Amino acid sequence: MYDVVIIGAGVIGCALARELSRWRLKLAVCEKNSDVADGASKANSAIVHSGHSNAPGSNMARFNLAGNLLYEQLCQELGVPLQRNGSLNIAFTDEEVGKLQQLMRDGEANGVSGMRIVGPDELRVMEPQLNAEVKAALFAPSSAITSPYELAVAMAENAAHNGAELILNCKVLKVEKREDSWTLFCSDRKLETQVLVNAAGLYADVFNNQVSAKKIKILPRKGQYWIVDKSYAGSFKHTIFQVPGSMGKGILLTPTVDGTILLGPTAEDQEDREDTSTSRESLEHIKTVAKRSWPALPEHALIGSFAGIRAHTKENDFIIGERQDAPGFFNAAGIESPGLSAAPAIAEELCKQIVSKLGAVKNNSFNPRRNPIPAFRHMSFAEKTAAIQRNPLFGRIVCRCEQITEAEIRASIRRPVGALTVDAVKRRTRAGMGRCQGGFCLPRVVDILSQELGLSPARITKDGSLSEILAGDRPDQPAMSSQCKTARRPAKTPRF
């Protein structure tokens, strides 16, 4: 019997697992996919918003502001990048300038500090590449950028280090109330827990509606993005929003902590919760709108596109806390933007409620620190020399676009919440994220994964089951994967 089981290892599930690991609790996170942060948490704008765009008095406003304030310490403890780059909402017309003032009033009501309206002259200095026709902008200095999947991995690793259990490839099919506990029927096991947390993202309505009369409905809303190669790093310092519309914050442009620039997202309502395909029309639309902010947008430097799906609800607010008609069942549902910004605060609030309900005691051995995988590319000459002396595999570059070494790739697989797939390696190390998009390093990463996991290369997947990279052995070389017939998952499995 677990004290707490969390459904979903997205950024919310991972943040909550880490918070709860401060307490002596038997705790598990169930994730249907092969990695943490494999849904909306991996495909969003990677922004820690200042909080001026939320309706005053909403959960979004409350948790965004509180979450934003928690980010410095969180990222410092976990070794995750965070840059307070500030945001600019730009206005092209007098009417839009009026909207900026409304936005600033909302922001002030929400407790956002340091905002001010800047005029065109100052804007020219702040962002020389910005469209010269911009009349004014709302500057919010507390807006920041981070790496959402790195953050989720780091929180999961730290939670694991402090005793939490992560069960990957484990789909929860049904939850049922027992007398004073919950039973989870999963694809490969059954779990019992006192407290159940619903952090299931796009599927949060499924679990809520199984246990509560107060129904919710998730309305999947797709957002597509372009990525601009990091050779254009520094083109923009701030996150640039256009004046928001009814479907979200509109097409933004933001630097990332990795030096690329993101353009997007669109907002497209759809029925399908898994369809993350991109479309020609939307990708063209993003370019057109982004050019309003950045007239010199270099189209030849667009190295990739992707889409994520927001778990929108018609309430347009986060649904947080225990369901009154289902004691012991806690929701973190309807988590869309600013979900990443709010995650640390939502975790803190839910943790407080759960701890109080269970009467848990402090975990005195809790260690808030997590050391990231040392990144060769960020080391000085002396540090690089020392790293190679310590481990010669720091001397072998596997991903040449991003300068990722074999040591880093092996570490990403061996760590507590280790990578099991090519994409999981990519999210932990950036191998394959550069301008050649894995053309060079893919065969090498497949080879290393196969060695580390003790699996035939033919069984290595891109991102979980049914996404095998290879179709099998070459017919004239039949011996290869039969040598690996005894393939088994290594002793260190996704469970720990």
Added chain:
Amino acid sequence: MQNGSQTCENPEVLIIGGGPAGLAAAIAAYDRGCRKILLLEREPRLGGILQQCIHTGFGLQIFKDELSGPEYAQRYIDQLEQRGIAYQCDTMVLEISEQRLVTSVNPRLGLQRFQAGSVILAMGCRERSRGALGIPGTRSAGIYSAGTAQRFVNLEGYVPGKKIVILGSGDIGLIMARRMVFSGAEVLAVVEIMPFSSGLKRNVVQCLDDFGIPLLLSHTVTEIKGRGRLSAVVVSQVDERRRPIPGTEKEFDCDTLLLSVGLIPENELSRGAGVKLSVTTSGPLVDERMQTNVPGIFACGNVLHVHDLVDHVSEEAALAGEAAADYCRQPGLGLPEEFLLLEDGYGVRGTVPQRVAKQSLQGVLRLTFRPSQVFMNAAILLEADGVALQESRRRILTPGEMASISIRGKQLATLRDKKKLTIKIIES
């Protein structure tokens, strides 16, 4: 010292890349009298991309013999070793400075810094990715560049898929179409957005026609389908401006899409050294001795411009090797002061070199370029400051094959007081 981990302190000529260009450059530098040469290669063995090109067709011009890629490479590796030229494998260059200070990394030798007399850039090129094309659809497994698939099949021993569509009819795409058939896969089609193949004619015949693989010209992939693994691609016809024509969509059920949609010279290191690049070739701007704008830094092979035949790479690299050896002896000769500028005219793209030192206007000057489209029975015209200099007829000119034209002796001398030489195609 074990082969592949020799070293050479403060080499006179340092070569980055041990593919066909780097090998030929090293040998030429040696034969020019240079003895302090070091070649750095990132793979565990020399030969570059040739090692995975196990088909034949290499060396017809230089060796009058039809060799496979590894055989062609081995002829140069043997020459390198006979001369005792030092090289390091498993060594990746991280940085080149304008002053030719080169930083590299190797698991056994660690982080190294070399102050080189001259540097030859021979890093080759990379393949364009799906991302660069912006093909919409899902991000499923099963989409690979043709070269990545070639590595999987030829070096690792795995087939990437069983039902294949290939986008782009570049040479690697054509070669891989045949290779996948040999590996038991079904190749449904090769799809090419242009109205002509961008590969060698002989490859279209030997790799597609001989195997009954359809080549769909003026078509492109407009959507990718499938969750997990690729399940289908949508192919549409395009108009003369390369825009998909609605209503022409055809769906191909397949598990793999191979991309052969262009090669990009790999010049991140060059940029860091202050080397100026051409917007047309994406390679360094060079003079007739393959010297870049940075004195003492030379470039050759696919890092300079994408070639059609490896034989041409070897010839060009030898020029760079000799020039780099000369530079070390007389750095004063480094940068000539007066140049004749070369310009692409109608029908011509990416002429190399882009400028010629006036002091070198003697002997033979060979210019290479790519025709911008297919021309039948056309002429290549050279114009010096707007005045016709030389005309040379060609039965066929196609973008898939590099074209060249040479200027000799007396005609070269007449260019000394000219500013600009324009190369253009005249249609008949």
